[in-house]
Amino acid sequence: MAIIDGKAVSKAVRERVAKETAELKEKGIVPGLAVIIVGEDPASQVYVRNKEKACEEVGFYSEKFALPESTTQEELNALVKALNARKDINGILCQLPLPKHLDDKEVINLIDPAKDVDAFHPVNVGTIMIGDYNFLPCTPAGVMELIHSTGVDVCGKKAVVIGRSNIVGKPMAMLLLHENATVEITHSRTQNLADITKEADILVAAIGKAKFVTADMLKDGAVVIDVGMNRDENGKLCGDVDFEAVKDKCSFITPVPGGVGPMTISMLMQNTLTAAKIQNGING
Numbered sequence: 001m002a003i004i005d006g007k008a009v010s011k012a013v014r015e016r017v018a019k020e021t022a023e024l025k026e027k028g029i030v031p032g033l034a035v036i037i038v039g040e041d042p043a044s045q046v047y048v049r050n051k052e053k054a055c056e057e058v059g060f061y062s063e064k065f066a067l068p069e070s071t072t073q074e075e076l077n078a079l080v081k082a083l084n085a086r087k088d089i090n091g092i093l094c095q096l097p098l099p100k101h102l103d104d105k106e107v108i109n110l111i112d113p114a115k116d117v118d119a120f121h122p123v124n125v126g127t128i129m130i131g132d133y134n135f136l137p138c139t140p141a142g143v144m145e146l147i148h149s150t151g152v153d154v155c156g157k158k159a160v161v162i163g164r165s166n167i168v169g170k171p172m173a174m175l176l177l178h179e180n181a182t183v184e185i186t187h188s189r190t191q192n193l194a195d196i197t198k199e200a201d202i203l204v205a206a207i208g209k210a211k212f213v214t215a216d217m218l219k220d221g222a223v224v225i226d227v228g229m230n231r232d233e234n235g236k237l238c239g240d241v242d243f244e245a246v247k248d249k250c251s252f253i254t255p256v257p258g259g260v261g262p263m264t265i266s267m268l269m270q271n272t273l274t275a276a277k278i279q280n281g282i283n284g
């Protein structure tokens, strides 16, 4: 069994982005990311701080818009429209979840698809389905980088995704399909789940249940990618996979923390760089 080092793969992506950013700067282009956060959700504040830090690390311009909980839909919409029009902002990200009185769908639909570095806009979701995309949603894109880092060829393999969210499960299945895996999406209503997961050469767990995947659900030598971020019975951070119980059965496995987590922001940096290049007429 080998542990996939998400921190190392993530660092390599950021170094690549930083190098390209330095080259763009010589042409007078500085990629710019606007991050909107509404309210005081502590987890969101940590994510946003980490996104800003990453921007600084790779050499981007970043601007944070921390709006009060009392912000109205009209105010939020007006900000997105203003950012759509700004030449120095190439990427716009509205941190989710939004406070209950605000409609995240309305905000996502307003973001210019060319600046939608989360790839949540229906136009970008559609391009992913077709396989003709500029941006990939950050978490599934990060998972693909991790799978590539193992050297395992996805082509022809049986891949099983547990979870069907718009942000992870569904696009994850598409990306695996684009690389010619035979893909099955499973979820909370799937019957005889273990019979399906036991056939997986590649298993991606994104169901949001602590230590849900156990050794008896795995094929020997499977590649296991754990997208989960949960707390166990002792309050300790853990994934959707029971790491200790399954690790000797896998060929490769991602830990939690230190697996998929670090990749997500690196892929956001990659998307922002791509957005800046395209908006400046440079091929992404």
Ligand code: GUN
Residues within 6 Å of the ligand: 093, 094, 095, 096, 097, 118, 138
């Ligand atoms: N909240 C949790 N994950 C994400 C993400 O990837 N993008 C945004 N905008 N909000 C999130």
